Amino acid sequence: MDHLLSIKRLGPDGIIRILDRAAELRGGAVPEIGRTHYISNLFFEPSTRTKTSFEVAERRLGLEVIPFEAGFSSTLKGETLYDTVRTLEAIGLDALVIRHPEDRFYKDLEGRTSVAIINAGDGSGQHPTQTLLDLFTLREEFGTLEGLKVTIAGDVSHSRVAKSGRDALKMFGADVRILCPPEWKGDFDSVGDWDEVLPDSDAVMLLRVQHERHSGEGSFSAEGYHSRYGLTVERAGRMKKDAIIMHPAPVNRGVEIADELVEHSRSRIFRQVENGVYVRMAVLETILKGRD
Amino acid sequence: MDHLLSIKRLGPDGIIRILDRAAELRGGAVPEIGRTHYISNLFFEPSTRTKTSFEVAERRLGLEVIPFEAGFSSTLKGETLYDTVRTLEAIGLDALVIRHPEDRFYKDLEGRTSVAIINAGDGSGQHPTQTLLDLFTLREEFGTLEGLKVTIAGDVSHSRVAKSGRDALKMFGADVRILCPPEWKGDFDSVGDWDEVLPDSDAVMLLRVQHERHSGEGSFSAEGYHSRYGLTVERAGRMKKDAIIMHPAPVNRGVEIADELVEHSRSRIFRQVENGVYVRMAVLETILKGRD
Amino acid sequence: MDHLLSIKRLGPDGIIRILDRAAELRGGAVPEIGRTHYISNLFFEPSTRTKTSFEVAERRLGLEVIPFEAGFSSTLKGETLYDTVRTLEAIGLDALVIRHPEDRFYKDLEGRTSVAIINAGDGSGQHPTQTLLDLFTLREEFGTLEGLKVTIAGDVSHSRVAKSGRDALKMFGADVRILCPPEWKGDFDSVGDWDEVLPDSDAVMLLRVQHERHSGEGSFSAEGYHSRYGLTVERAGRMKKDAIIMHPAPVNRGVEIADELVEHSRSRIFRQVENGVYVRMAVLETILKGRD
Missing domain, CATH: 3.40.50.1370 (Aspartate/ornithine carbamoyltransferase)
Structure with a gap:
């Protein structure tokens, strides 16, 4: 190497x-x-x-x-x-x-x-070292990467974290699901919705909304994004037992993730660090x- | 701690x-x-x-x-x-x-x-570590902080050095006197003038005039400030025997302190550093x- | 010292x-x-x-x-x-x-x-340490500084590298020749041209063209400079056997030196570093x- x-x-x-x-x-x-x-x-x-x-x-x-x-x-x-x-x-x-x-x-x-x-x-x-730490955190939690269901939510088309992560998780037979506005999907396979992916996700990996990139888009609002694509407290309550929350940080509290969830018992955000x-x-x- | x-x-x-x-x-x-x-x-x-x-x-x-x-x-x-x-x-x-x-x-x-x-x-x-070094320098000079008369001159209302300094000096029974334009006094107790405070001050502690803060004020000029509130060579000559000059620096030479006084025998400015x-x-x- | x-x-x-x-x-x-x-x-x-x-x-x-x-x-x-x-x-x-x-x-x-x-x-x-490394590189190459013929090409009037270099090389009896547009000559002695200096130069030392300094001059173009004052591939071919190319870097490839010459066998640019x-x-x- x-x-x-x-x-x-x-x-x-x-x-x-x-x-x-x-x-x-x-x-x-x-x-x-x-x-x-x-x-x-x-x-x-x-x-x-x-x-x-x-x-x-x-x-x-x-x-x-x-x-x-x-x-x-x-x-x-x-x-x-x-x-x-x-x-x-x-x-x-x-x-x-x-x-x-x-x-x-x-x-x-x-x-x-x-x-x-x-x-x-x-x-x-x-972003290979970010992916390595994500994999480390998942394996530490679940003992294996094989067969894990991981939901990545955010602007995947511009996200090196999402791309490296997808590439690696697929190598190990994990199931990667994407959740984002259709225009942020890029070359990713499919776009789910929370109701579909929440019940069986082992991990929800949120991406930082890049305000500097989207603030010019008339349709974009932090509140609108949070309620539709963010991990709200209500949604976190519907995650399956032992499922975890991940984020590469820095975090926009109240946008892609509710403020209260950053240090929630499900969160591995600082453990990832x-x-x-x-x-x-x-x-x-x-x-x-x-x-x- | x-x-x-x-x-x-x-x-x-x-x-x-x-x-x-x-x-x-x-x-x-x-x-x-x-x-x-x-x-x-x-x-x-x-x-x-x-x-x-x-x-x-x-x-x-x-x-x-x-x-x-x-x-x-x-x-x-x-x-x-x-x-x-x-x-x-x-x-x-x-x-x-x-x-x-x-x-x-x-x-x-x-x-x-x-x-x-x-x-x-x-x-x-x-600015607690600045205050600690000021106290150290005073104690090193006078053997004690008890009963010292310390004059602080400058924009005390915006100065963390002045605030920490006053808080600490009062704990040890020192007498702190403030000298500044009335509009810079903030919540400090009293405003003296040089004739009043010079004869018995053990230390004169000058504060940097923050040009960036005051340059917009029509009434402010460096020369005017120096002659009225600065430590001029003439004033330094009237300080009592063994009294010292202090300044947290960086110094505006010719504004709050005369150029010639920065490395004067009374000055402890670099000793403070x-x-x-x-x-x-x-x-x-x-x-x-x-x-x- | x-x-x-x-x-x-x-x-x-x-x-x-x-x-x-x-x-x-x-x-x-x-x-x-x-x-x-x-x-x-x-x-x-x-x-x-x-x-x-x-x-x-x-x-x-x-x-x-x-x-x-x-x-x-x-x-x-x-x-x-x-x-x-x-x-x-x-x-x-x-x-x-x-x-x-x-x-x-x-x-x-x-x-x-x-x-x-x-x-x-x-x-x-x-720029004394640059000159020391230039001298070191020349002495390493030729065993001595005595009698070397060194051509410095570029904006010598604004170049501390050229000035330190000239001062030092002259101390050791080297012959320093300058090549540049007349308006960049400053207080330097003479201005040659490539045909004159190439045949017997032991070293050609190129200086970075400072775009930020010259871009406002209507007459200046990178291509024009390269063809007239730059070290082109053709000119490098006419250098004498064992002559070397030097540059303090950073290099503007294609301006003062042809892209292909930066890592040419004659080049000592990275050796200088x-x-x-x-x-x-x-x-x-x-x-x-x-x-x-």
Whole structure:
């Protein structure tokens, strides 16, 4: 494993190895990294939890984390991502965690750099470490991914979380159902409604409504969305026993999810955040050990 | 001591404990922190000295400092401070140093998070670590806080430094006098003039004139302010023997203080900055030791 | 050596000592720094490679690197650079690496601070560590600097790289030739053309065309510049055997240099970046050892 670019390339065996190692690390296993490694987090889009989660994972692994301010870098002077990456490689970086607004930003980098690339979200493409932590949280809860019924609600067409998640869940024989306004469906298979999917969903995974994307649409209102497509308190009451609520966060309280549900007993939202650190430790450890 | 939210809650005994420990650290005592702790500095307002002072204090204590760029975080996506803090807690942070434009930003966090909160300035509210370093500097100079006469000059109504300072100095029986244009007085007790307060002040504490706040007021000019309310060279010459000049900085040279006085023999301005590191080390050490 | 302010002050002996030590470090020598030192990188202009290069150099030396966000600091509140530096000194910093838009920003600091200042680029003035890495790369390639013929092409009048480079190369008896539109020549001696300088240049050093500076000039076009003053593939073919291509980067592919030449066998562009880390380690080690 040289890079982590998409969940499909990681494949089911790769996924299981990461989840198993993350479980060991969560249980207290000491990470095994040999020499000092240099890493940097290149976030060309705002982020709190993913960036901070990687930072903590990197520190726990004993890596040297080199700061990079995307908003104050040579990309402002028109440098290509390829040249930036090659430069950081020449400076001595071993690995780069990259979030970038462009889909498949890594296509210009493949085979042309020896630095390891970890995709922390590419445009409306993929978000593999988010998917790994979602899978970890589901497996931790239900013991398996096989046959789970997972409902994803929100703007799936623009969601890298939804796309990575669907790709992975299908690999393991889970049943993924989509719930959203028809115009947000993109290339996803089917659109259900809450009455149809609630009774047998093991997990409801809500996506953040991106106000900045939809506020210009005359028909869109937060209240209207909440009552029709959001997880209301009433709907949560109709979820089946032991079913859980997930959200990649940040959360819009009162839009895609009722305020009261964020820390409800069904919610695994902050547990997902916790798990994210262990999953990222496992990814980085696997990639860096492979370089020595 | 779980948090440091305001100087009032810390109370006189708590203050003395911090000052005593800071004096030990300044004298070369080795800080005692057990395991590795993770901390982050969330500054939602610009800062050089407070943020850097905390950073150096944290490094000297051997903490892992996780970067947080407030201008490039999920708060831009509308996340509440509570959700940001809960997220950072889930990621594994032990403590957060927070500066925030809202008064008492911490009121939504109390009792709802296990992460330690250190207030590094809340709106026009409090600035407890600045007050601790001011007290440290005064005690270092005069051996006691009891009975000191301290004149605070500037826009006290908007100054968290003035408010925290007054609260603390009164606890120790110091006499606090305010000097400012009447419209800047806020809820402070009295407004003196230089002729009245200069002869017996042990310390004159100047506040930065916030140009950005007052430039719209037709009556305000830097020269006018300096000659009427600023500490001029002439006035400094009339201060009593051994009296000192203090300023939380950044300084507007030639406005609230004459250029020549910033590094005058009476000035403790850079000594205050030095002391700030030790006071912050003492605060963080006390809080983190209490968590183990 | 207390500071590194300009290449002239460093002088030929100082330069050779740094290059020799950088060569040892590149060869695997272990850096010798005694106690923990605190350093910060104050970049008041955007930078990727210089800032990151310093960061990695600092980490390899085992320094504590204190973050400083210039775009979010007290300079926004009108603080002078002098007061910022004095503050950071009081906080306990040993050294500051400073990039600043003002020529000779350090003139207000000299003799007035005990913190070590390393100039990482001042306005249109000097860029001494870039020059050191350029010299290192030339000496590594040709064994000596004596008698080398170096052609610098681009907007030399605004280029601190060109100015530092010329000053240093002349100290060692190298022959520096300038190639640029006449209006970009500034105080440089002569303006050649490619046909004249190509046949005997040992190195062609290209400068980044600063679009932000020239886009308003009606006569300027990227294509026009490339065909007349850029290093085209055709021109590179006419370079003499063993001659090399250099560029401080970031590169405008297709403007000052043809896209295909950036990673051509003649190019030392990424080698320069590698060397930069060792040169900066040597500078910092020399300065910090001198403080103990």
